[in-house]
Amino acid sequence: MLPQLLRLILYLPKGDKMIISEKKDGTMTKVENITSFLHREGLDCKNLVMGEQIHGKNIFVVEKEDMGSIIKDADGLVTKEKDLLVGVIVADCFPVSFQSENIFGIIHAGWRGVERGILEELTERVRILGEKTENLKFDVGPGIGVCHLEIKEDMLEKFERFSGFIEKRDNKFYLNLRKIIEKKIKEIGCKELSTSNICTFCNNDYYSFRRDKGDKRVIAINYSRNKI
Ligand SMILES: [Zn+2]
Secondary structure, eight states, rough: HHHHHHHHHHHHHTTOOEEOGGGOOTTTTTTTHHHHHHTTTOOGGGGGEEEEOOSSSSSSOGGGGTTTTTTOOSEEEOOOOOOOOOEESSSSEEEEEOSSSOOEEEEEOOHHHHHHTTHHHHHHHHHHOOOOOOOOEEEEOBOOOOOTOOEOHHHHHHGGGGGGGGGETTEEEEEHHHHHHHHHHHTOOOEEEOOOBBBTTTOOOOOOHHOOOOOOOEEEEEEOOOOO
């Protein structure tokens, strides 16, 4: 009874959502900014694992020995090591975190990775860890909204099969990438999904690649809520 009660107490306060930095925390392309942001959140930078982020579809299973490193070719990380922190840096792309009782992870989901099938990749990766996607709770963080994600010919072709998620305004086309991500998450069996309604272009608290044209990024972190 007592461990269960403790678990509930530890689990509830921070909820199921990822931790995400804002512009005021500085760009997370700088290690010192990551270190101080995590410190403020009561987390230790030494435990962080990140991916190289090449807009691909690779999700890697990471272990304790990966702490403090950057995993080559990875746009997604999943682990069952409770001490680990997994993170992605984003500006307009969507950070997608997920967790179950036993595992947790995070994905960098931009239009390229989503089109290449990074979310579908998750089913196999979590199976390796003895988990099913049906048991995962997802959180989709801030990202560029359909209000601002204008797409040109090349992308229109790639997203042809998602025509229901494309809006036409003033002879321009806009992609609702958030809704596509949500659809794909449901397709892999997810029953619990929370989602932010923040567009990073509209909301000046976050960096936006399309608005700012720079290399500045926020960081999204996921961690185990299940320490016992
Ligand atoms: Zn917007």
